[in-house]
Amino acid sequence: MQNKIIEEIIKEKLVVIVRGVESDKLISVAEAIYKGGIRFMEITYSADGSISDEETAENIKKLNEHFKGKMHIGAGTVLREKQVELTYNAGGEFIISPDTYEAVIKKTKELGMISMPGALTPSEIQSAVRYGADFVKLFPVTNLGAGYVKAVKAPLSHVKLLAVGGINLDNIDEYLEAGVCGFGLGTNIIDKNMVKNNDFDGITALAAKYVEAVK
Template sequence: MKKLQITQQMVREGVVAVLRGETPEEVVEMAKQSIAGGIKVIEVTMTVPFALRAIEQLAKEYSSSAPADSDKYAIIGVGTALDPETARAAILSGAEFVVGPSLNPATVTLCNRYRIPVLPGCMTIQEIQHALELGVDIVKLFPGNLFSPAMIKAVKGPLPQANIMPTGGVSLSNLGEWIKAGAVAVGIGSDLTSEAVKTGDYSLVAKKAAQYIEAYKAAKA
């Protein structure tokens, strides 16, 4: 049931913060600010040096089982998981979902074994169909900036059962278009954190996160 619950929570929240940084401490601060701003789904990418430290620290402080209105409520996951070894290490560190840049069948099998939601990156109908056959519940359309929201309608012609989350290139200006086109959620990357990194003021992450949540709610309404 936990896999189903996490998947439903991710869809309900609708916005995933995809966090990259130079240190685990920096990413933890980004995550805290994102959560404070209203983005409750946090993806710590494995490109972060010692990323598992950040996942472990965040998993100890936040929980998907906490009340949704609690300041301790968040869903912590791992991104850029290239293989099942990485996925398993992240799961043992507390990751509750796994995201990859591409479709790696062995990673999907590993996540299914431990009942962990897995969101592989796909670009083609063939890859999306393969992901569905492997038991994937949500497919990450990546890189999203290579497509327009019309891609979702095109995919859902032959594959209406596919749940799609675009990541890469999603911004405040086009988030609404993606949601209205049928995206079940969106992944937000550098646009969320770039200004904060440039200025050193990480409170800007919380402000940008709040803007994304506002845009998401407006699109859903």
């Protein structure tokens, strides 16, 4: 099952980051990106505690029950092992973090989920792989540019990199050419004003543009 999900991530190339969307709009937002062709979405935990971990896990569970396997749901901003366990119990399939934390990566793999920790330097990237990461989230990627990705990929060609942070329709091609196998996208698809105004068709259209861009 894990290998199948890894293959699907490489094929689809896009994981949409959902942060700060009210619980009562979550299904509508998820349906909107699904209609646009997105098949992977992450629901982020709240690092500042403004939303409880239990509520986030409940949202993951709610989405899983709604989509019944049609959409792959995972968690983002995972900083603690407890959050990994909550995600697993909610039916989550993957764990994404902003950092390279050995305990989180190992707990993720122990529970049979896909691990995508964040890293930036070659040492951090390779540490993540040693701990068991399936993908490494290169974050924040656009602060350094596609040239950095290409330079890192030269000695670390075995690592499956996801580019996250500042990716848009104008630069997505150069990062694909630099060697990343996928992207994490947030407000470029989950537009805050569109969410506020219930413009779910607009969100679908944005999602479709990015799906087309990575074909």
